[in-house]
Amino acid sequence: MIRFSDVHKSYRVDGRDIPALQPFDLAIESGEVFGIIGHSGAGKSTLIRLINLLERPSGGRIAIDGVEMTTLDEPALRVQRRRIGMIFQHFNLLASQTVADNVAFPLRLAGERDAGTIRARVDELLARVGLAAHADKYPSQLSGGQKQRVGIARALANRPSILLCDEATSALDPQTTASVLDLLAEINRELKLTIVLITHEMDVVRRVCDRVAVLDAGIIVESGAVADVFLHPQHPTTRRFVNEALPEEAATEQAPFARVPGRILRLSFRGEATWTPTLSRVMRETGVDFNILAGRIDRIKALPYGQLTLAMEGAGVDRALAALRAAGIEIEEIAA
Amino acid sequence: MSAPVLQTLFPHIDDWAEIGRACVDTLLMLGGSLALTVVIGLPLGVLLYLTGKGQLREMPKLYGVLSLLVNVLRSIPFIILMIVLMPVTYALVGTKLGIRGAIPPLVIGAAPFFARLVETSLREVQQGVIEASQAMGASVWQIVRHVLLPEARGGLIASTTVTAIALVGYTAMGGAIGAGGLGDLAYRYGYLSYQSDYMLVTVVLLVVLVQLLQMLGDRIVSRYNRR
Structure with a gap:
């Protein structure tokens, strides 16, 4: 568990303190994939670097599995850092070393001298990331x-309990992004590793994260389970991110269906509800007419979800809504 | 080429072996001073880099002092530095003349120059790679030894080449005040005695030496460059 208590950070520029992160509390559970999303300059790189103390907080406490990081002296901090892997947007590999030597580097830093042990571990890691043929x-x-x-193989070398991902897919094309995210999800599942990632893409959060925090100008404006934040964004910044991921949603926000008769409602289905014909059953039973204005069916990590914007007309609308709610479908009324 | 032809082309040169000895002297001065320059200049350059603004061991005062020292030594023309340093040279090696007498001023003149080049080469190493090493729990010494020096290898070799070539120039200047070598020949016979054939031969030899050094340096750089 990574626990931030009343942590804040400001930078001193030309004798003035420029705040980067306002005081915040945050707890990241062991084994979860936690996403931090924000625009550039929101403070997310600073936040992720506070975890391994590449950035020192201006105040507050940061504890990892009960170990108070800010109080450690330099040798103790180096030992702790070996338990926290990190990957970067621009990879940051040693250009002068082979792939195998790059992966072996953290092992050597940790004092491993035996060439056989190093070779075996490097082979195992390269096989895991699918690069066994590229060692030399x-x-x-x-x-x-x-x-x-x-970078991922190198970050995993010392069997860390936490993996920090600093915009790890931002420099990659969409297809490569998907395969790297799949690999991260697999590592999280199989190694029970905590992953903290920062990104400016909601799609990255939707694919791999369990929980998310939205960062805006140094303030965590919203946080929670990805499905909740994604389906019911509260803060304007969060809505903007969600809209980037769902282009058709943007229409709902900007141009209310003024000319559409009836009540405009947004229905969100999660999990099994996505696959059952609840909507058609309820509509038939209540005799309500409906029209689909916008919709999407997809997954948030492994959870299937659907979101439909409907216009409903008829005497039985209230009865229909009650029946839908009873079936576990979340309903927001956009316009009456 | 037979002896009469050489005699016609170079009427004043009667002892080619003397030119050979001068070549060897120049190479010895160069080799000795280059080795010591690297031994002193490399750590100095690393120290300049580490203590610089925003670096791993930022120390503005120490950096200021080192930087000033380097700048002062670099701004004194070599021939004047050599004269100024004569008492120091005598105290260090027991003579102000010959190869041994030349090496201390050569090193004191070239090491700050080399250190500055080392500092610049190290600054070329991507900040992200250093950050990644810190995140992996590397100590400053491990970062210098396993990240900075190997990653900057190409630049460091190129810096050594530039320094070696500068030293060739310094040794020739040193020749004028008793260091021996090719510069000494050029100065005594070519300049003071108006024997232009001596001047020509020494200049050609110096040009060839510089060319060889540059080629050797470039070849090593391309062998090690992985970017």
């Missing part, structure tokens, strides 16, 4: 996705 290449010979896989 240099980073410049690899594609971006392959470089990030080397």
